[in-house]
């Protein structure tokens with residue numbers, strides 16, 4: 001049974017926090033993730049820096065470029081996971097584009113991931129249609145696999161992607177790449193409603209969420225809210241203090257549920 | 260040979276290559292494109308409309324020119340140039356653009372986006388947008404906006420918005436990333452008019468089909484000119500569209516097919532774009548194919564004097580052809596290409612694009628391997644856009660001499 005889906009099926013609001021491994025350095029990324037967890041992040045989405053991140057906006061692109069410029073190598077991801085795992089029980093899902101995983105070799109990557117203590121993978125550019133091997137290996141190793149659904153997905157695809165997922169299915173809130181949005185449109189709510197018609201798989205909504213209010217709104221209809229860019233911007237502008245403050249603000253959205 | 264024809268292969272997969280490695284938000288648009296194109300492909304109305312555009316707008320069929328003086332200068336062979344440089348806008352790119360623009364209309368979309376390296380695909384897209392009344396945004400790496408400045412001005416005059424991309428290596432690869440990001444955000448209203456045979460299905464199949472007219476015409480023209488099929492068909496390979504376009508009709512014939520990649524400073528230096536010759540299989544820009552990457556799966560920087568070949572990926576069908584042994588891929592250095600550009604200019608009065616010059620540069624060696632061969636070359640584009648690079652390379656700025664009073 002997936003620890004992530006168990007957590008998300010509880011009757012409570014949840015905040016999932018994205019942060020890139022190795023940003024700005026390996027040590028500092030471990031430190032930052034632990035602060036996010038201390039402040040209320042209950043599932044960590046650990047991003048792997050990649051040269052061609054087509055789902056990501058300028059803030060995440062820049063952060064991952066910094067990590068790579070500071071010498072981050074793919075296998076450092078496992079080191080970051082190990083060090084986090086020594087200090088926290090919180091589920092860790094790795095977010096990686098597909099090519100780095102293929103390059104190491106899917107089985108080897110998955111086994112190392114598990115050994116290091118991660119719970120699974122979020123794959124932004126892998127759809128279930130292309131994921132036969134990954135589905136087999138993740139079943140065998142008991143790793144979570146998070147596919148995406150989007151406002152543009154057909155009902156058939158929503159059902160298929162949700163059922164192919166393990167842990168949760170990632171609802172992309174809006175048509176666009178990662179970054180902050182002033183207002184979350186109705187698209188996310190509609191997409192989750194369509195999901196609920198066809199599947200019980202828990203879902204977390206991400207892309208564009210940057211305030212405590214949005215975290216609360218999303219938790220009204222979904223199992224969790226995913227925040228990435230807002231954490232990175234806060235860290236880039238205000239260091240660890242900025243990150244801690246932002247985490248506190250976002251975590252308020254968890255308490256103020258249905259006021 | 261088995262009964263299945265290589266030429267009948269369609270996507271999503273070419274052997275173990277191809278597929279759709281893109282974020283879910285784009286899948287609906289790819290499905291729609293696939294459906295609309297699958298229908299259009301066999302729709303007499305669509306084919307008639309495209310044929311009319313080819314004849315009355317693009318200027319097809321393009322002629323075949325025998326380059327006797329160039330051939331004499333390089334060795335024992337006959338060289339035939341398929342003159343895609345004479346198409347409207349100056350390259351083969353317009354063949355694909357007109358097809359996709361018609362599909363854009365069929366899908367009811369009003370905006371197109373395109374990536375461009377050399378600027379030829381951007382110019383062709385801007386041209387089609389003007390002709391069909393579509394809004395057009397072209398993404399171009401900042402480095403390329405500088406080395407292909409003439410084409411930036413052409414696109415803008417045609418009414419397109421040109422966006423310089425400053426991320427990554429600031430070349431074609433990053434222009435594609437940016438176009439994909441735009442497409443994710445605007446997929447309801449926008450068609451991504453991808454300019455080569457790379458990318459997710461159905462692009463590799465569709466773009467190939469739109470360019471296959473190059474091979475169909477030239478096969479006929481070769482039969483008329485020489486009474487037989489050519490011994491070798493050659494083309495330069497960036498993403499691979501002009502090469503697939505001329506190869507496709509010959510896939511199941513006894514004809515040697517050779518693609519020439521940019522070897523930059525040299526194929527054994529780190530400064531090249533020889534994706535098939537030196538790359539490894541991986542996923543880039545939505546498809547599995549050969550690519551240039553490091554041991555972490557990070558895309559490596561490519562290098563070439565030619566903006567249109569300066570790309571670390573290649574279309575999946577080429578990866579398949581290479582593994583099958585049906586086509587061969589070789590590297591040509593910047594210097595070899597520039598020398599060939601100069602040679603064709605001086606011997607035949609035809610200034611080729613630097614991309615195209617990579618294919619021309621391969622002929623000398625090929626003539627040694629196949630003495631007396633008839634070689635068909637895809638002359639994929641003209642060199643006007645490259646005058647700044649050529650002027651710098653050959654030190655041609657200024658005049659030879661001056662007469663008269665000051």
Ligand SMILES: Cc1ncc(COP(=O)(O)O)c(C=O)c1O
Nearest residue numbers: 377379497498499500501567640
């Ligand atoms: C004249 C010309 N030939 C060739 C190319 C390379 O593209 P492809 O390999 O897709 O034909 C370009 C690309 O810009 C071009 O402008």
